[in-house]
Amino acid sequence: MRVAFYGERGAYSEQAAYELFGASAHLIPCRFLTDVFSTASGKADYGVVPIENSIEGAVTQTYDLLLNSKLQITAEHVLRISHCLIAAPGTDRSSIKRIYSHPQALAQCREYIEKLGADPVPFYDTAGSVKMLSSEKPADAAAIASERAAKLYGMDVLAKGIETDKHNYTRFFAVSSRAAKAGNKTSIVFTVKDAPASLFHALNCFAQNGVNLDYIQSRPVLGKPWRYNFYIDCEGESAKGNLKEAIARLKEETAYVKVLGTYMKARHGVV
């Protein structure tokens, strides 16, 4: 089994891919989210991408990629995120002036970074910033990433659990050209008609068929300012029972509908 994941080796997406597909899977790092989708459409069987963080919110680029991809969501996974301050062996914490990481990780550790009096420097990836420091070995810089990334690149962990809010979880999707066989959760994207109360009429399709909505997220339609794609997570299987009925009604009430996948809901690990 070949599984593409977002980020460098040691990224949180790699951990999610490992927990989803086991130790025997061959994991392939991808620098950009779009590469995960193209790799999973070709030489890999699956891709693993972050979709939402419980603090920062939606990973909007993943939503935009799901809209235009032929891949289906086949699984959901939730990971508890705990960030470490990581530096080259022998680095003294008091000498750190710059801290590299993905902008979301920097935002999640803002209080710790401010207390340290260091400058946050955005980098394309958490584990990628550790990899970069491990080759350049600056005396005044550190990275924020997982403990796994520190071990992988032979770096020191100077502090653990430096995120402001400990209720920090990231939700991932596995995507594939082979749809999951069954599931209890479905993701759908739709665009409403340009008419009054059109969003309400769309959501009414679910309510009238007794389908529970877990989540709704809006994203702009490219080239059409102030028009939106609405992403819905709901209970049920797209090809069965109430949800099948709701989707049939939705196609009548909206301008565009696409089922993104039916899959098993993750055990959330939420306290």
Next chain:
Amino acid sequence: MRVAFYGERGAYSEQAAYELFGASAHLIPCRFLTDVFSTASGKADYGVVPIENSIEGAVTQTYDLLLNSKLQITAEHVLRISHCLIAAPGTDRSSIKRIYSHPQALAQCREYIEKLGADPVPFYDTAGSVKMLSSEKPADAAAIASERAAKLYGMDVLAKGIETDKHNYTRFFAVSSRAAKAGNKTSIVFTVKDAPASLFHALNCFAQNGVNLDYIQSRPVLGKPWRYNFYIDCEGESAKGNLKEAIARLKEETAYVKVLGTYMKARHGVV
């Protein structure tokens, strides 16, 4: 009139503040969004902040700040965004290796940057990146910002309109401790009860009172993974007629409701 805006002098928010409040207003630059809210709560009468871009989507930090602020939204404004490539006088376009700007502006000009073969470097602000280059004058770097920013810092415009999608608009809010007197549009945030179909029951309050929803945006509730605040833009005045009824019902159906402001809808300038 004192008006705080997001970013350095020459920022798009400054242009929005100028168009909203006129040439006689005293405009105050603020490096962080949170500073606009604190300044507008104290020494300034108003603050001007971006809320949504027609390509990138919601400015999520503004939503989070509106939730916890005592300021009300008092006006909406829409600006056509046209980005320029800006460098120190005499810089040759072929020598540019790095391009500094706000991550959203870099994303909007991705195709142009790739064609030029330059590295995008995230910076906290569009105009701020021009200001930085104007003092450091590197031979191999440029910035992406407004034409206004180039003039202000005495820099050259090497190219205009370099954004990929020309349907590029940013929507701004003016916020103030003094509520607007009247309006035809209202923004509301609510949190649903932890019960089945709770989002549907909340939206039903608007539909049953004949209130049109323009927009819905969800943001995570801090410290409560997979619980959301829903932001709604709708037609009408919060203290009058159908919308007043809808809000009264919404308070019964949800766990939390806050009216963020009633204001005049912007002329969108959308083609």
